[in-house]
Amino acid sequence: MRPILMKGHERPLTFLKYNREGDLLFSCAKDHNPTVWFADNGDRLGVYRGHNGAVWCCDVSRDSRRLITGSADQTVKLWDVQSGTQLYSFNFDSPARAVEFSVGDKLAVITTDPFMGQTSTIQVKRISRDPNEQVGDSILTIKGPQGRINRAVWGPLNKTIISAGEDAVIRLWDSETGQLLKESDKETGHQKTVASLVKSSDGSHILTGSLDKSAKLWDSRTLTLIKTYVTERPVNACDISPLLDHVVIGGGQDASAVTRTDHRAGKFEAKFFHKILEEEIGGVKGHFGPINALAFNPDGRSFSSGGEDGYIRLHHFDSDYFTIKM
Amino acid sequence: MAVDLGRAPASKLRWGELDEDDAEEMDFFLPPRIVIGPDENGLKKVIEYKFNDDGKKVKVTTTIQIRKLARARLSKRALERRTWAKFGDAVHEDASSRLTMVSTEEILLERPRAPGSKAEEPKSAGDPLAAMVKSGASLMVCRTCGKKGDHWTAKCPYKDLAQPIDSTIDKPPTAETSTGAAGKTTYVPPGMRAGAADKGGSEMRRRNDENSVRVTNLSEDTREPDLHELFRTFGPVSRVYVAVDQKTGVSRGFGFVNFVHREDAEKAINKLNGYGYDNLILRVEWATPRPN
Secondary structure (H helix, E strand, O other): OOOOOOOOOOOOOOEEEEOOOOOEEEEOOOOOOOOOEEEOOEEEEEEEOOOOOOOOEEEEOOOOOEEEEOOOOOOOEEEEOOOOEEEEEEEEEOOEEEEEEEEOOEEEEHHHHHHHHEEOOOEEEEEEOOHHOOOOEEEEEEOOOOOOOEEEEEOOHOOEEEEEOOOOOOOOEEEEOOEEEOOOOOOOOOOOOOOEEEEEOOOOOEEEEEEEEEEEEEEOOOOOOEEEEEEEEEEEEEEOOOOOEEEEEEHHHOOOHHHOOOOOOOOOOOOEOOOOOOEEEEEOOOOOOOOEEEEEOOOOOOOEEEOOOOOEEEOOOHHHHHHHHO | OOOOOOOOOOOOOOOOOOOOOHHHHHHHOOOOOOEEEOOOOEEEEEEEEEEEOOEEEEEEEEEEEEOOOOOOOHHHHHHHHHOOEEHHHHHHOOOOOOOOEEEOOOOOOOOOOOOOOOOOOOOOOOOOOHHHHOHHHHOOOOOOOOOEEEOOOHOOHHOOOOOOOOOOOOHHHHHHEEEHHHHHOOOOOOOOOOOOOHHHHHHHHHHHHHHHHEEEEOOOOOOOHHHHHHHHOOOEEEEEEEEOOOOOOOOEEEEEEEEEEEHHHHHHHHHHHHOOOOOOOOOOEEEEOOOO
């Protein structure tokens, strides 16, 4: 396959997100400007201007009309996807890290970093249909875990919130009361910072990637560990194929150490693993730095990766990918 | 009057050869370009007029079949989004702004081993080293990173980093002692020393770099994925390379394939030497080691 290279960001990529129909690809980077691309040919559709810091995460509503972005400038902004106008800005007193719309797009979960003596929080905001009625109040604030919370996502039926971060523990919270329901097992769980957490397309499983050089598949209701994919690189990003029993894992050595070594030793490929057999299927090379973001197209026929090198690489799979046998 | 259907007739008049001055003044007399269709069958007709070499007026009818790509199964909403106006920084960009490019490099999903083969099963048949490993694991020493009992040199995770190993390093040490015992001070080349013929040669070959096969007489269209496809049937392939002319980007007609196992390379040579591939007869042989 010949990947499409998109060089719209001047700084490292942080997050990639497809809309539900898989025709738009949203990218976040440390250069303050979330960007939307056409996911088939990689043409740039637009840039959302307004943030004043690195953008860590984004999510798009089911109808592809609203975009929510979380940034290190201590704001979370709501955007109109089509025009790029800013609809609302939630202000916090510490950098925002993860954002996600709930099923139905009526709520959004936002995490904030520990900052200037404040602990990290998970907050739930109500999202109004009409942006003029939008208010900034949190309907739920969860405090507790030490260290940064790198990802928080909604569990099945919005009943729970699943979070993971620097303390390597995956937690299941009640999304109404804020009660801690479950924690992942310390023995079998991750040993280092969890850098990414994604849901399977039906929401029944979650995949976490950690700097302890492994990715793990969990049941999203019970938090039981199902599979472990061991690799030889710190995992920054991972995703589950919606079409085949594959997972893709990306990462590489820490960005601060990259300049000291050869790029071949940095292990900057995206690695494909068989979801059930936990065996490696193959690797896709290309980036000149660690992979920070990975996303499968919802149709499972293409995937994109964003790297520390500032490039997004959009790969449409060759036909032989779909017939790979283990 | 030449009326042509199908593809545009390759008239001898090329735009580059046209004398600009007289083309301009003549164009004035030509009827305008007419576009008909596309009709329900996707046929579009374009009628143009131009002057041929002899200065005669020629009517050129080009019929084009327009097909919609079947794969583009976009939803109504997605189709609507395709027509959205660009915004932000994207407004000012035109086709020349090279933000989005298609990679010039063909990227493969690199399999860690040949499909169908079992994971990490050393080929033990007729391999004395592998048999010895089974009895005592200490024999497994990686030449690249020096780690014992963990992996072979070929499987070393730091393989890419290693300098090309100087062949003098792994001279059989027994040879040294034997010559020393004989009391001779003259230099004996490694190949002549005791035990070199049966051991040194085969062991050198075992090194991964040595299982390299040169493929010549490739057609210009053959690319690395094609070669990989052709050779992977014989066993795990660690590297495929097709020489490409730097300037023109055209294949130079030869390439190299590295196998993980020497036996597979041998099989490939036996099978594919003289094999007809893309109208040409392949020549497959051991790559001569580079002198360095």
